[in-house]
Amino acid sequence: MLGNVLNIKPIIALKEGEVVPIERARTRxxxxxRVAQILQSLGPIEYLAIAQSSQETGEQLAEALRTVYSEEIAIWKLGAVLGTHTGPGTAAISVVTAR
Structure with a gap:
């Protein structure tokens, strides 16, 4: 509840099968x-996809990512199970790097 009042947006990652908090930002x-900065630091990218809970959310994230990635970004609708557990306004990225 406090996170909603302060408009805090968590940035999380999956590392070795576990959900790991990266940091928190005050606005979407x-x-x-910040996600775009993190993406840029990963090095050469072979594939990038967005999973979105709504079209608006996905488009906003794609716009931010296009500042550091000029290739095509695949955009997918978030599945029912993840959408139920994460709630409205959720967006995720999947990245395959050349390393």
């Missing part, structure tokens, strides 16, 4: 900008 725009 700042969270997307």
């Amino acid at each position: 725009g700042k969270a997307y900008a």
Whole structure:
């Protein structure tokens, strides 16, 4: 509840099968900008996809990611199970790097 009041957006990752908190941003725009920075630091990218809970959410994230990635970004609808557990406004990225 406090996170909603403060408009905090968590940035999380899956590492070795576990959900790991990366950091928290105060707004959706700042969270997307930070995700773009993290994406840029990963090195050469072979594939990038977005899973979205709504078209608006996915488009906003894609716009932020296009500042650091100029290739095509696949956009998919978030599945029912993940959508139920994460709630509205959820967006995720999947990245395959060249490393």
